[in-house]
Amino acid sequence: MILVTGGLGFIGSHTVVALQENGYDVVIVDDLSNSSIDVIDGIEASSGIRPLFEEMNLQNSIALSSLFQKHKIKGIIHFAAFKAVGESIQKPVAYYQNNLGSLLNLLAEVEKATSPIPFIFSSSCTVYGEAKELPITENTPIQSAKSPYGNTKQIGEEILSDTVHAIDGFRVISLRYFNPIGAHSSIAIGELPLGRPQNLVPIITQTAAGIFPELTVFGNDYPTADGTNIRDYIHVMDLAEAHVVALERVLEGKSNDAYEVFNLGTGKGSSVLEVIQSFERISGKKLSYKIGARREGDVIAAYADTTKANNILGWKTKRSLDEAVASAWEWEKKAMKFLK
Ligand code: UD1
Numbered sequence: 001m002i003l004v005t006g007g008l009g010f011i012g013s014h015t016v017v018a019l020q021e022n023g024y025d026v027v028i029v030d031d032l033s034n035s036s037i038d039v040i041d042g043i044e045a046s047s048g049i050r051p052l053f054e055e056m057n058l059q060n061s062i063a064l065s066s067l068f069q070k071h072k073i074k075g076i077i078h079f080a081a082f083k084a085v086g087e088s089i090q091k092p093v094a095y096y097q098n099n100l101g102s103l104l105n106l107l108a109e110v111e112k113a114t115s116p117i118p119f120i121f122s123s124s125c126t127v128y129g130e131a132k133e134l135p136i137t138e139n140t141p142i143q144s145a146k147s148p149y150g151n152t153k154q155i156g157e158e159i160l161s162d163t164v165h166a167i168d169g170f171r172v173i174s175l176r177y178f179n180p181i182g183a184h185s186s187i188a189i190g191e192l193p194l195g196r197p198q199n200l201v202p203i204i205t206q207t208a209a210g211i212f213p214e215l216t217v218f219g220n221d222y223p224t225a226d227g228t229n230i231r232d233y234i235h236v237m238d239l240a241e242a243h244v245v246a247l248e249r250v251l252e253g254k255s256n257d258a259y260e261v262f263n264l265g266t267g268k269g270s271s272v273l274e275v276i277q278s279f280e281r282i283s284g285k286k287l288s289y290k291i292g293a294r295r296e297g298d299v300i301a302a303y304a305d306t307t308k309a310n311n312i313l314g315w316k317t318k319r320s321l322d323e324a325v326a327s328a329w330e331w332e333k334k335a336m337k338f339l340k
Contacts, residue, residue, distance in 0.1 A: 001025050002247065003073045005058060005106070006080030007051065008035035010191045011122065011180055011239060013043055015077060017189065018240035019247070020047040027052040027071050029064075030080065034194055045188035058102035068109045075247050077120040078106060081152065084198055085126075085297060088149035099152035100159070107163055116170035118250030120243060123157055123174040125232075125263065125302050126150040134269075135305035138176075138261050146297050157261070164258035171250040171258055178232035178265030178304050180239050182324035183331040190331030191236075200272065201233070201325065204279050205332035208287055215287060217272050219294035222301075228272035230301035232265035235319035235327070239264055245315045256312070265304025266317045275325065282326040 002019055006012040007028030013035075016026050020043075028040075028051050037055075044050040052071075056063050058080055067073075081099045082088065088095040103121075110117050127150065128136050129143030145151035160172045181201040183190030197203050207215045220227035242264050249255055270278070276287055310316050 001027055001071045001073055002075045002077065003027055003029065003067075003071070005029045005076070005078045005102070006035075008032070008037070008039040009079055011177070011236060012079040013039050013189045014184055014236045014240040015079070015243045016043050016051055017046045017184055018237065018244050020049045020051070022244050024244075024247075027054065027067075027073075029054050029056050029058065029067065031055065031057040033057075034082075036192060036194075039189060039192070042189035046184045046186040058105050059098065061105045061108065064105050064109060068113070073117055075118045075120070075251055076106060076110070077243055077247065078103065079122045081122065083149060085147045085149050086198070088147050088152075092148040095148040095152055100155060103156050103159060107159070110163075110170065111167060116167050118247070119160070119170070119172045120246050120250065121156060121160055121172060121174045123176045123261070124150070124153045125176050125178045125265070125304070127154050127157070127176060128302065130299040131302060134301060135267060135303050136263060137305040138263055138308050161259040171253070171255050172260070173246045173250055173255070174259075174261045175242065175246060176261060176263050177239060178234055178263070178302065180236045181233050182235045182237065182319070182327040184237060185327065187327070187330045187334050191328065200231075200275060201328050204276065204287060205328050207289070208279070208283060208285055208329070209332050209336050213288065215276075215289040216292035217276075217289055218292060218298060220273075220291045221294075224271060224301060226271050226273050229298055230269040230271050230303060232268065232303035233270055233275065233321055233324060234264060234266050234317060235324035238266075238317040238319055242309065242313070242315045245313055249313065262309045262313050263304040263306065264309060265306060266321075267304055267306040268321070269301060269303035270321055275321070278321050278325045279329065282322050283329050
């Protein structure tokens with residue numbers, strides 16, 4: 001049984017489906033603080049299998065202990081965390097408490113287990129900040145975090161790399177995600193931001209759906225080819241499949257080191273305007289947008305060097321930006337019908 005924390009969230013739900021498609025049994029733990037219970041139906045519609053589900057906040061160590069007694073957990077994929085950069089600046093205590101408290105409670109269960117339980121951690125390319133070199137390799141220096149959210153990812157990684165030395169045989173992989181977008185081909189699960197979305201692609205699709213009158217491009221005076229920020233947008237199913245490969249690596253004891261880190265991106269940078277153009281191309285719709293001021297805290301450019309993930313993890317992306325944007329748009333159109 002694989003424990004997927006935050007398994008009803010965007011990346012979590014897609015990873016659950018990828019795990020099921022590869023024959024794994026999954027138990028999801030989620031506190032529904034930023035997800036909907038209906039996602040379970042979407043997972044079942046995508047994979048044909050209804051996952052086990054326990055509604056629980058991971059800070060409840062007593063409930064978590066009983067979960068580990070009830071299920072024979074062979075591996076843990078830990079997604080559950082608060083993830084809004086701006087909100088984390090307003091609520092640092094809540095972010096540190098939730099993101100680090102949850103991780104520590106899980107590690108306390110790993111410590112108690114008769115044999116160490118392999119662990120996959122959701123990290124982020126945000127740890128690199130404004131990288132001095134592009135593309136970003138795993139050896140690109142980490143910079144001091146610009147937000148409590150980013151700091152919880154950095155500290156989480158440090159906690160894990162310390163813990164592998166203390167628990168004999170404990171294997172951990174931290175996966176540093178670039179920008180995940182898109183939806184499973186079933187269009188039964190997708191990105192479901194509660195409240196106003198913060199990320200580019202859901203804002204594009206919701207603007208096209210008429211929920212917002214127009215999109216603001218945050219700055220076109222950056223030192224890039226078209227003046228807008230560059231990011232590495234990766235199809236969420238490519239990202240989900242990387243988790244299956246990483247899990248197999250730790251389960252089968254194939255890691256080179258007890259603690260390993262991989263960047264997960266496509267290796268290709270796209271500007272904000274290129275993503276808008278991709279949307280216009282795949283949807284045949286003109287998007288209403290204007291150029292606005294820079295958003296505080298945005299880095300100019302971030303895209304992955306995929307060499308380590310390709311050669312050592314043995315994983316490659318299969319899907320293009322247009323495919324990812326098209327699936328996000330299909331998902332949005334389905335949500336529109338549902339709302340009517
Ligand atoms: C950032 C972090 C990522 C983190 C995520 C959490 C970096 C490089 N990335 O993603 O690790 O997990 O926050 O949310 O630090 N944009 C607009 N108009 C909009 C919305 C976005 O122009 O209305 C632009 C942004 O300026 C940015 C790009 O779109 O250039 C992507 O933004 P977003 O989707 O929010 O992701 P990041 O900020 O890259």
